[in-house]
Amino acid sequence: MKMAKKYSALMLCAAVSLSLAACGPKESSSAKSSSKGSELVVWEDKEKGIGIKDAVAAFEKEHDVKVKVVEKPYAKQIEDLRMDGPAGTGPDVLTMPGDQIGTAVTEGLLKELHVEKNVQSLYTDASIQSQMVDQKLYGLPKAVETTVLFYNKDLISEKELPQTLEEWYDYSKKTADGSKFGFLALFDQIYYAESVMSGYGGYIFGKDKDGSYNPSDIGINNEGAVKGAALIQKFYKDGLFPAGIIGEQGINVLESLFTEGKTAAIISGPWNVEAFSKAGINYGITKLPELENGKNMSAFIGVKSYNVSAFSKNAELAQELAVFLANEKNSKTRYEQTKEVPAVKSLADDPAIMKSEAARAVTEQSRFSELTPNIPEMNEIWTPADSALQTVATGKADPKQALDQAAETAKGQIKAKHSGK
Numbered sequence: 001m002k003m004a005k006k007y008s009a010l011m012l013c014a015a016v017s018l019s020l021a022a023c024g025p026k027e028s029s030s031a032k033s034s035s036k037g038s039e040l041v042v043w044e045d046k047e048k049g050i051g052i053k054d055a056v057a058a059f060e061k062e063h064d065v066k067v068k069v070v071e072k073p074y075a076k077q078i079e080d081l082r083m084d085g086p087a088g089t090g091p092d093v094l095t096m097p098g099d100q101i102g103t104a105v106t107e108g109l110l111k112e113l114h115v116e117k118n119v120q121s122l123y124t125d126a127s128i129q130s131q132m133v134d135q136k137l138y139g140l141p142k143a144v145e146t147t148v149l150f151y152n153k154d155l156i157s158e159k160e161l162p163q164t165l166e167e168w169y170d171y172s173k174k175t176a177d178g179s180k181f182g183f184l185a186l187f188d189q190i191y192y193a194e195s196v197m198s199g200y201g202g203y204i205f206g207k208d209k210d211g212s213y214n215p216s217d218i219g220i221n222n223e224g225a226v227k228g229a230a231l232i233q234k235f236y237k238d239g240l241f242p243a244g245i246i247g248e249q250g251i252n253v254l255e256s257l258f259t260e261g262k263t264a265a266i267i268s269g270p271w272n273v274e275a276f277s278k279a280g281i282n283y284g285i286t287k288l289p290e291l292e293n294g295k296n297m298s299a300f301i302g303v304k305s306y307n308v309s310a311f312s313k314n315a316e317l318a319q320e321l322a323v324f325l326a327n328e329k330n331s332k333t334r335y336e337q338t339k340e341v342p343a344v345k346s347l348a349d350d351p352a353i354m355k356s357e358a359a360r361a362v363t364e365q366s367r368f369s370e371l372t373p374n375i376p377e378m379n380e381i382w383t384p385a386d387s388a389l390q391t392v393a394t395g396k397a398d399p400k401q402a403l404d405q406a407a408e409t410a411k412g413q414i415k416a417k418h419s420g421k
Contacts, residue, residue: 036063036064036065037064037065038063038065038066038314038317039065039066039067039068040065040066040067040068040092040093040314040317040318040321041067041068041070041090041091041092041093042056042067042068042069042070042091042092042093042094042321042325043070043071043072043077043080043091043093043094043095044069044070044071044072044074044095045071045072045073045074045095045304046071046072046073046074047071048071048074048095048334048338048340049069049071050337050338051333051334051335051337051338051340052069052325052330052334053069053337054330054333055324055325055330055333055334056069056325058324059320059321059324059325063317063320065317067321070091074095074096074097074304075096075097075100077091077094077095077096078094078096078100078103078104078109081094081104081109081309081311082107082109085109085309085310085311086311088311090309090311091309091312092308092309092312092313092314092315092317092318092321093306093307093308093309093312093318093321093322093325094306094307094309095142095304095305095306095307096139096304096305096307097302097303097304097372098127098130098131098139098141098301098302098303098304098305098371098372098374099130099300099302099371099372099373099374099378100374101130101131101133101138101139101305101307101374102133102374102375102376102378103376103379104138104307105133105138106376108310109309109310109311110138110139110307110308110309110310111138111307111308111309111310111312111315111318111319112136112137112138113131113137113138113139113140113308113319113322114137114319115137115140115319115323119140119323120137122327122328122344122345122346123140123141123326123343123344123345124141124144124343124344124345124366126144126301126303126366126370126371127141127144127301127303127343128140128141128343129371130301130303130305130371130372130374131303131305131307133374138307139305139306139307139308139322140305140306140322140323140325140326141303141304141305141326141343142304142305142306142325142326142331142334142340142342142343143303143304143334143338143340143341143342143343144301144302144303144304144341144342144343144362144366145269145270145271145301145302145304145340145341145362146269146299146300146301146302146362146365146366146369147191147192147195147267147268147269147288147299147300147365148267148268148269148270148285148286148287148288148299148358148361148362148365149265149266149267149285149286149287149288149289149361150258150265150266150267150268150272150276150283150284150285151264151265151283151284151285151286152258152261152263152264152265152281152282152283153282153283153284154261154282155261155263155264156264156265158284158286161265161286162183162289163289163290164289164290164291164292165196165231165289165290165291165292165297166231166291166292167289168182168183168265168289169183169231169234169235169240171183171264172235172240173238173240175264176239176240178239178242179262180262180263181240181241181242181257181262181263181264182240182263182264182265183235183240183263183264183265183266184241184242184245184254184257184258184263184265184266184267185235185241185254185266185267186245186250186251186254186267187232187235187236187241187389187393188245188246188247188250188386188389188390188392188393189250189386189389190204190220190381190382190385190386190389191300191382192267193228193229193232193385193389194298194300195267195288195297195298195299196228196229196231196232196291196297197220197224197225197228197229197232198224198225198228198298198370199224199228199291199293199295199296199297199298200224200225200227200228200291200293200295201219201222201223201224201225201227202219202220202222202224202225202226202228203219203220203222203225204218204219204220204373204378204381205217205218205219205373205375205377205378206218206219213373213375213377215375215377215414215418216411216414218381218407218410218411220381220385220403220406220407220410221400221403221404221406221407225403226399226400226403229389229392229399229402229403230399232389232392232393232399233392233393233395233399236392236393236394236395237395241393242257245257246390246393246394247390254266254268255268255272255275258276258281258283259275259276259279259281261281267288269302270339270340270341270358270359270361270362273285273339273358274339284357285357285358285361286357286361286364287361287364287365287368288365288368295368296367296368297368298368298369298370299365299368299369300369300370300371300372301366301369301370301371301372302372303343303371304340305326306321306322306325306326307322308322326343327344328344328346328347331343331344331347332344332347332350332352332353335347335353335359336352339356339358339359341353341358341359341362341363348363376418377414377418380410380413380414380417380418381410384405384406384407384409384410384413385403385406385410387406388402388403388405388406389402
């Protein structure tokens with residue numbers, strides 16, 4: 001998934017050696033000597049290995065070990081770990097989306113991390129919370145992302161940008177002609193539609209007093225969620241969204257319309273910055289619009305993390321590597337190479353990062369957004385909710401009917417698959 005919600009300061013240790021000694025897990029001299037000649041395997045995201053190249057070299061030199069970096073799509077690494085871990089061919093450290101943490105922990109795929117509180121406090125509250133299951137830590141955040149608004153500056157200037165979703169509806173009514181469009185979003189998917197539905201009071205799961213998710217309290221069909229879905233339906237019903245952006249191929253159609261200069265604005269994420277730049281689009285990026293009730297559209301906060309495999313034969317050393325890769329210095333270096341917004345609080349005010357329009361937009365949007373739920377029950381929400389929204393988009397069902405059915409299906413699946421917890 002996208003995957004993907006501000007940052008203030010706490011400095012990491014002054015130098016790499018001090019970072020490992022003072023901030024990471026304590027390592028005795030005998031432990032150091034026993035790590036000599038070891039090899040660690042890191043599964044990194046596709047085309048992101050360049051971001052940790054220098055950090056890996058420094059760690060190898062410091063510990064006299066070999067670190068092998070293998071690039072894999074980060075959202076699918078847990079799938080591979082299920083097979084490769086038990087076979088002894090998996091990684092020691094992997095990277096994954098925060099919303100998969102709960103499922104991975106339940107399946108026994110991740111090692112609990114034991115790191116000092118001063119290390120945990122380096123990261124934004126939301127990003128570190130994404131790594132917690134039952135108050136235990138299973139990873140360290142490497143990057144955060146939210147959806148944002150991309151707009152074509154050759155079609156609409158920053159001063160002309162509608163400030164609310166309803167104003168974008170009015171703008172689209174004036175500009176959409178069947179081949180060109182004003183504003184587009186993949187609102188037939190809960191990942192994007194929740195931005196509207198939650199603004200009116202909808203939610204995925206309610207929370208207990210301790211802040212943990214309550215999977216028996218599903219809010220995708222409450223009054224606010226239905227109101228948000230009704231607003232979404234208007235864009236399709238009135239011909240402001242093309243039929244082609246519904247379903248599996250919708251994302252390709254939406255992105256093509258933007259890169260071809262056929263729509264003024266779309267909701268997407270920082271993962272498209274490089275692609276849109278290569279396409280030569282003169283684009284701007286900003287937070288998502290407000291709603292007519294004065295609330296800003298929300299977004300799911302996606303968190304990428306470094307996690308230690310439960311099958312690692314060098315788990316202590318692997319944990320040190322995860323701490324090292326995710327520290328302030330290496331997070332900044334990784335940003336410079338990959339442009340992924342770091343999760344370290346103090347980097348929010350770093351001029352080198354905040355000069356990026358995408359980083360500023362993600363940071364601002366984070367203020368209005370919430371973590372993608374990381375409990376296993378979230379797996380039972382995606383498909384029913386998406387199916388319901390597609391019937392809403394195509395006019396085959398009214399919002400209440402569709403969302404009621406989605407909630408009922410999700411509850412049934414949760415009961416069937418997770419009631420033994």
